[in-house]
Amino acid sequence: QKEVEQNSGPLSVPEGAIASLNCTYSDRGSQSFFWYRQYSGKSPELIMSIYSNGDKEDGRFTAQLNKASQYVSLLIRDSQPSDSATYLCAVKKDSSYKLIFGSGTRLLVRP
Amino acid sequence: IAGITQAPTSQILAAGRRMTLRCTQDMRHNAMYWYRQDLGLGLRLIHYSNTAGTTGKGEVPDGYSVSRANTDDFPLTLASAVPSQTSVYFCASSAGVNPDTQYFGPGTRLTVL
Numbered sequence: 001q002k003e004v005e006q007n008s009g010p011l012s013v014p015e016g017a018i019a020s021l022n023c024t025y026s027d028r029g030s031q032s033f034f035w036y037r038q039y040s041g042k043s044p045e046l047i048m049s050i051y052s053n054g055d056k057e058d059g060r061f062t063a064q065l066n067k068a069s070q071y072v073s074l075l076i077r078d079s080q081p082s083d084s085a086t087y088l089c090a091v092k093k094d095s096s097y098k099l100i101f102g103s104g105t106r107l108l109v110r111p
Numbered sequence: 112i113a114g115i116t117q118a119p120t121s122q123i124l125a126a127g128r129r130m131t132l133r134c135t136q137d138m139r140h141n142a143m144y145w146y147r148q149d150l151g152l153g154l155r156l157i158h159y160s161n162t163a164g165t166t167g168k169g170e171v172p173d174g175y176s177v178s179r180a181n182t183d184d185f186p187l188t189l190a191s192a193v194p195s196q197t198s199v200y201f202c203a204s205s206a207g208v209n210p211d212t213q214y215f216g217p218g219t220r221l222t223v224l
Contacts, residue, residue, distance in 0.1 A: 008151075032211055034212070034213075042217075042218075043201055043215040043216060043217050043218050044154070044201070044215050045215070046212055046213075046214070049212060088153065088154065090154075090213075092211060097142050097144075097159055097161055097205070097211070098156055098159065098169065099144075099154075099156070099213055100156075101146075101153045101154040101155075102153055103151060103152060103153035104153055
């Protein structure tokens with residue numbers, strides 16, 4: 001079992017719809033959770049970080065964390081074609097500097 | 112402009128050759144990291160450094176070495192390159208454990224023939 005698991009996709013949604021990206025992790029000691037967006041041929045860029053159970057909203061993005069169920073999700077409202085990218089989930093234990101990445105979910109937003 | 116720079120942007124290398132990938136950050140971040148990214152495997156940590164003068168091994172350290180002589184620079188060396196080291200290499204940095212957000216450089220695409 002991978003430490004951080006994501007469906008590779010592609011997840012295809014129409015423009016204006018809500019895209020829902022999911023991530024599960026195996027280590028209950030994980031404390032910090034991140035979503036990165038990576039366009040093809042580019043480096044990962046941070047979208048959201050979340051540390052506590054519940055929802056965290058930033059513009060069109062909402063991160064949701066459920067530590068009991070060991071999953072973290074990213075919702076993108078009013079999806080745009082420019083949101084088409086690979087979304088990487090990353091998890092960190094509090095006592096470590098190390099980030100463990102999932103293999104990413106490719107999102108396609110159809111015009 | 113603040114951020115992380117990497118050099119070279121891309122490189123084709125003969126197997127057995129020695130290669131150093133350079134990474135420099137100007138954000139005065141304490142921690143720096145090297146990842147490789149391969150299709151289907153995501154980002155995997157090679158080596159990291161919590162602060163200048165210290166380094167540690169990540170998930171896939173074999174065949175790679177690093178040094179951290181100062182805060183800004185974190186070079187990655189392949190002593191004798193092999194084809195399985197063909198990958199895209201990303202350098203990243205973070206201020207520390209808290210805040211712990213990692214910021215990535217533009218990457219180096221390395222091909223070992």
